[in-house]
Amino acid sequence: MNKDLLTPGERLVRCLAGEDVDRVPFGVGIGWGLWGETMERWQRESGQPDLNVAEALGYEPGFANPAIESGPFPHFEPVVLEKTEDMVVSRDWRGITMRNRLDGGSMPEFLGYPVKTPNDWERLKAERYKLDADAIDKRIAEDWELFRARLRKTGEAVQVGAFPWGVFGTARDLLGAEELLVAFYTEPDMIKDIMSHLTSLWLLLWERVADQVQIDHIHIWEDMSGKQGSLISPDMVETFMMPCYDRIADFAKARGVRLISVDTDGDCQELVPVMMRHGVNTFFPFEVQAGNDIREYRRQYPNLGILGGLDKNALARDKAAIDIEIEKARWMLENGGRYIPGFDHLIPPDASWENFRYAAENLRELCFTTEPV
Numbered sequence: 001m002n003k004d005l006l007t008p009g010e011r012l013v014r015c016l017a018g019e020d021v022d023r024v025p026f027g028v029g030i031g032w033g034l035w036g037e038t039m040e041r042w043q044r045e046s047g048q049p050d051l052n053v054a055e056a057l058g059y060e061p062g063f064a065n066p067a068i069e070s071g072p073f074p075h076f077e078p079v080v081l082e083k084t085e086d087m088v089v090s091r092d093w094r095g096i097t098m099r100n101r102l103d104g105g106s107m108p109e110f111l112g113y114p115v116k117t118p119n120d121w122e123r124l125k126a127e128r129y130k131l132d133a134d135a136i137d138k139r140i141a142e143d144w145e146l147f148r149a150r151l152r153k154t155g156e157a158v159q160v161g162a163f164p165w166g167v168f169g170t171a172r173d174l175l176g177a178e179e180l181l182v183a184f185y186t187e188p189d190m191i192k193d194i195m196s197h198l199t200s201l202w203l204l205l206w207e208r209v210a211d212q213v214q215i216d217h218i219h220i221w222e223d224m225s226g227k228q229g230s231l232i233s234p235d236m237v238e239t240f241m242m243p244c245y246d247r248i249a250d251f252a253k254a255r256g257v258r259l260i261s262v263d264t265d266g267d268c269q270e271l272v273p274v275m276m277r278h279g280v281n282t283f284f285p286f287e288v289q290a291g292n293d294i295r296e297y298r299r300q301y302p303n304l305g306i307l308g309g310l311d312k313n314a315l316a317r318d319k320a321a322i323d324i325e326i327e328k329a330r331w332m333l334e335n336g337g338r339y340i341p342g343f344d345h346l347i348p349p350d351a352s353w354e355n356f357r358y359a360a361e362n363l364r365e366l367c368f369t370t371e372p373v
Contacts, residue, residue: 031342249279
């Protein structure tokens with residue numbers, strides 16, 4: 001195969017779909033992102049205050065998301081509610097109240113959410129989640145001529161969805177995690193309506209996108225697992241979520257969309273087989289500390305596209321620990337393919353620039369020289 005015939009986006013989609021590629025994409029996915037504190041450390045250690053990690057290490061183009069509004073619209077008005085020397089409490093554009101470190105060095109502490117009762121949801125649905133044609137048109141902010149020109153230049157694949165939009169994930173952002181889990185039992189009809197209505201909104205938007213460009217990838221952000229597994233049972237996943245996934249899969253089939261992926265942190269062993277039955281063919285990031293081993297997933301699910309799964313914590317140790325992760329990636333490429341190497345989440349600030357560069361350079365060599373099997 002002549003590698004010049006594949007754009008980066010085509011290579012990416014074909015790799016995860018299990019089709020022939022000239023080589024494996026490099027530097028794609030959340031496993032190549034990093035925390036703000038990590039960047040500050042690397043800028044100091046590299047002596048480059050304007051360090052661009054993607055350019056320095058040769059990351060390749062990935063997915064391009066068109067500019068559409070997939071959440072509350074109009075947005076909530078962001079407001080700062082409290083501020084100290086190192087912390088700030090604010091309400092964001094989604095209506096979520098949270099406490100953040102001012103240096104952005106950790107996950108936020110969530111304090112409040114926009115939906116507390118069914119009446120709250122009905123009001124929010126009527127005000128910020130309208131489905132009429134005029135409301136949908138107003139959510140499209142993309143200049144399609146410029147977007148198509150970008151695709152011609154970069155060769156990216158087209159993606160819709162992604163953080164923070166998911167059937168479970170967005171419902172949790174409307175109610176809060178604990179409140180959502182309780183509401184599955186106390187307000188099941190509201191939860192089903194939230195999930196169905198959000199799916200209707202997204203499908204209407206994606207139809208507009210598909211009228212303009214070919215969509216390659218639908219990404220569903222869920223983050224619905226912890227170290228002990230899924231936050232809801234497989235039966236509840238089937239009952240509440242999978243009717244929405246079936247509608248998404250029907251859209252993908254009708255519009256020729258090749259990839260449907262799910263992002264969920266934690267142990268996703270219970271979720272993979274359920275979601276694969278309903279059209280999902282790609283998962284990430286397979287957090288190692290939650291007990292995930294991508295080699296076991298490959299053995300069980302040879303038709304599953306996998307991104308990530310390399311232990312980010314190895315980057316805080318030594319090159320011997322990193323080499324173990326590199327060999328894990330090599331095994332994946334040599335035993336079924338459908339894999340793009342990457343770490344199992346954002347790179348934390350305990351990873352040195354030297355260690356990360358060592359890992360990236362070796363993984364890049366692996367991607368460019370190992371023929372997927």
